[in-house]
Amino acid sequence: MPPDASPGAADAGRGCRRLVGRSALLTAAARGLGLASALRLAAEGARVWITDRDEAALAAAAGQAERLGLTLRTLAMDSSDPHDVAARLREAIAAAGAFDVLVNNAGGSLHTPYRFADQSDGDWQRVLELNLMGAVWASRAVLPSMVARGYGRIVNFGSKAGRFGSLIAGANYAAAKGAIASLTRQMAMEYGPHGITVNCICPGVVMTERTRGLWAERRSAEERARVLQDIPLRRHGEVEDVAAAVAFFASDDASFVTGATLDLNGGQAMA
Numbered sequence: 001m002p003p004d005a006s007p008g009a010a011d012a013g014r015g016c017r018r019l020v021g022r023s024a025l026l027t028a029a030a031r032g033l034g035l036a037s038a039l040r041l042a043a044e045g046a047r048v049w050i051t052d053r054d055e056a057a058l059a060a061a062a063g064q065a066e067r068l069g070l071t072l073r074t075l076a077m078d079s080s081d082p083h084d085v086a087a088r089l090r091e092a093i094a095a096a097g098a099f100d101v102l103v104n105n106a107g108g109s110l111h112t113p114y115r116f117a118d119q120s121d122g123d124w125q126r127v128l129e130l131n132l133m134g135a136v137w138a139s140r141a142v143l144p145s146m147v148a149r150g151y152g153r154i155v156n157f158g159s160k161a162g163r164f165g166s167l168i169a170g171a172n173y174a175a176a177k178g179a180i181a182s183l184t185r186q187m188a189m190e191y192g193p194h195g196i197t198v199n200c201i202c203p204g205v206v207m208t209e210r211t212r213g214l215w216a217e218r219r220s221a222e223e224r225a226r227v228l229q230d231i232p233l234r235r236h237g238e239v240e241d242v243a244a245a246v247a248f249f250a251s252d253d254a255s256f257v258t259g260a261t262l263d264l265n266g267g268q269a270m271a
């Protein structure tokens with residue numbers, strides 16, 4: 001299956017070289033928003049590593065980067081397995097040195113049921129492990145070397161679901177994404193004195209392969225049309241919109257921003 005980050009994600013970053021000399025690690029980033037963000041960070045000059053559990057998708061992502069004149073280094077890793085995260089990231093840090101930027105992109109509703117009453121404990125556990133604990137485990141692995149150098153940028157992936165509810169993902173996902181925003185603020189307080197910023201981006205629906213399927217399956221054509229009409233900017237997000245926000249938080253343009261949650265939803269929900 002081809003990755004669904006368009007070349008535009010990297011093009012958007014060309015000419016903007018805010019990350020030269022920086023190294024970045026993005027989790028579960030062989031497709032979708034993670035891949036688009038990885039291409040953008042690479043286009044801005046960063047040395048970029050992406051992890052994913054799908055090795056074929058990792059190879060395809062690296063190939064896509066190469067065709068764009070960029071390099072993505074790949075690392076097979078299961079973000080929902082604490083032992084794998086700890087071991088793989090220990091190896092990566094030994095090989096690459098400390099990472100300046102960590103993007104906790106791993107997440108998703110894992111096609112668990114939409115209705116609260118239909119969600120099992122297993123559905124809750126799998127979604128909380130990938131979305132919340134995946135970020136905890138990756139941060140735990142990367143933070144000591146950031147602290148040692150007195151510099152770091154952590155970008156967590158929340159969601160509109162965690163702030164305003166979701167039309168396609170259920171309570172387990174909304175709760176996990178809400179927790180990510182709280183985790184972001186607490187970590188920002190704790191690690192600010194070490195020169196580390198921690199921020200959270202909260203996209204509304206962005207039409208990746210995965211969400212396109214859910215959107216068509218869980219909302220009627222009429223509902224989908226109505227939702228679009230209710231978005232002030234009259235469109236869904238593109239992966240490039242998300243990649244641009246990740247690049248901002250990863251860069252020194254955001255050096256005085258920490259603990260923030262940024263809504264990226266075309267004005268669909270505002271706070």
Ligand SMILES: NC(=O)c1ccc[n+]([C@@H]2O[C@H](COP(=O)([O-])OP(=O)(O)OC[C@H]3O[C@@H](n4cnc5c(N)ncnc54)[C@H](O)[C@@H]3O)[C@@H](O)[C@H]2O)c1
Nearest residue numbers: 028031032033053078079080106107108157159205206210
């Ligand atoms: N797409 C959206 O509309 C949207 C909106 C808001 C937030 N988000 C968040 O953005 C992030 C990326 O979403 P996306 O839509 O780009 O995802 P995606 O489903 O398109 O891609 C996810 C990638 O994660 C990998 N993956 C899944 N489980 C894994 C695991 N256990 N270990 C390692 N890799 C794993 C998959 O192989 C895939 O390459 C997620 O945190 C998601 O919750 C997405």
